[in-house]
Amino acid sequence: DAGVTQSPTHLIKTRGQQVTLRCSPKSGHDTVSWYQQALGQGPQFIFQYYEEEERQRGNFPDRFSGHQFPNYSSELNVNALLLGDSALYLCASSFGDREDTFGSGTRLTVV
Amino acid sequence: GDSVTQMEGPVTLSEEAFLTINCTYTATGYPSLFWYVQYPGEGLQLLLKATKADDKGSNKGFEATYRKETTSFHLEKGSVQVSDSAVYFCAASGSGNTGKLIFGQGTTLQVKP
Numbered sequence: 001d002a003g004v005t006q007s008p009t010h011l012i013k014t015r016g017q018q019v020t021l022r023c024s025p026k027s028g029h030d031t032v033s034w035y036q037q038a039l040g041q042g043p044q045f046i047f048q049y050y051e052e053e054e055r056q057r058g059n060f061p062d063r064f065s066g067h068q069f070p071n072y073s074s075e076l077n078v079n080a081l082l083l084g085d086s087a088l089y090l091c092a093s094s095f096g097d098r099e100d101t102f103g104s105g106t107r108l109t110v111v
Numbered sequence: 112g113d114s115v116t117q118m119e120g121p122v123t124l125s126e127e128a129f130l131t132i133n134c135t136y137t138a139t140g141y142p143s144l145f146w147y148v149q150y151p152g153e154g155l156q157l158l159l160k161a162t163k164a165d166d167k168g169s170n171k172g173f174e175a176t177y178r179k180e181t182t183s184f185h186l187e188k189g190s191v192q193v194s195d196s197a198v199y200f201c202a203a204s205g206s207g208n209t210g211k212l213i214f215g216q217g218t219t220l221q222v223k224p
Contacts, residue, residue, distance in 0.1 A: 004154075031210060042115075042200055042214030043155070056211055090154055094210060099145065102155040 002027065004103035006091050012109045013081050021076045021106045025093030031055075032074040033100060034066060035090040043090055049074055078108075086110045113138040117201050117215035124191055124222050132186040132218045134175075134201035142203040144168075144177055144184040145212070149198045158186075158199070191222045 005024045013019050025032050031050045035043035045058035049068035068074045072093075078085055086109050092100035118133040136142065143162045147155040159168030164179035173188045184201060198217045205211035 033210060033212075035212075040217075042202075042216045043212070045205070045211045045213070048210055056205075058211070092155075092212075099157055099160060100210070100212065101157075102147075104152075104154040 004029075004091055004093050004101050006089075006103040006106050008106060009104070010107045010109075012111060014111055015081055015083060017081050018077065018079045019081060019108060021078075021089050021091075021108070023074045023076070023091030023093075023103060025072050025074070025091075026101045029093035029095045029101070030072050031094045032068060032072065033092045033094070034074070034076045035092065036060070037088040037090055037105070039087070046076070081110045083110050113142070113203065113205055113213050115201050115203050115213050115215040117199075117218050119216075119218070120198075121219040121221055124220070126193055126222055126224050127190045128222075130186070130188040130191045130195075130220065132199055132201075132220070134184045134186065134215060136182050136184065136201075136203045136213075138182075138203050138205075138213075141179070142205070144175070145202040145204075146173070146175055146184070146186050147200040147202060147214075149200065149217070151197075155200065191220070193222045193224055196220055196222045 033048040034046040037043040047057040052068045063079045088105040090105045091103045094100045145160045146158040159170040161168040161177040167176045201215040202212045
């Protein structure tokens with residue numbers, strides 16, 4: 001049974017560009033959350049999607065947006081990339097009040 | 112706002128030593144508490160959890176007890192192994208238990224043979 005899968009694994013972008021990261025939740029999970037983990041820091045909550053709607057959002061600017069598809073997979077989009085957006089982006093999925101299962105993340109480097 | 116504070120690392124121990132990593136939280140209400148572990152180049156793995164006061168979570172020899180009176184959830188292991196070397200994160204569920212997790216800054220553990 002595949003867990004949470006994220007793509008791509010690594011990505012290098014230039015300042016000002018836009019990026020899309022993808023996440024497939026664990027089978028049976030319907031809720032997807034995204035986190036940003038800067039180097040040496042704990043993950044920071046970006047937002048959560050449920051039933052194709054953004055249910056909760058953390059303290060991130062509007063440059064960060066997302067989408068959830070009918071098959072529960074999700075995308076994270078970041079516009080106008082800044083050097084400070086360089087981080088590991090983690091996707092987590094869950095069902096009901098069960099705990100999150102995390103993917104291995106996408107390492108984004110902005111140059 | 113809600114927050115989680117962990118002891119600073121890195122923590123370096125010899126194999127078979129006793130481990131304690133301190134974690135305290137500030138939250139509205141009674142959050143669920145978690146410890147996650149992150150190995151190099153990987154995502155987070157749930158190590159253990161506790162959902163109410165005085166609950167003890169345990170897994171793979173690690174334990175942590177939810178102490179409401181001290182708002183703490185310290186991680187302990189009686190005898191660490193080299194394979195326990197990783198980064199450990201304490202986390203609390205956000206207000207209203209909506210699924211948002213609030214993480215501490217992480218504590219790096221290095222166990223030497």
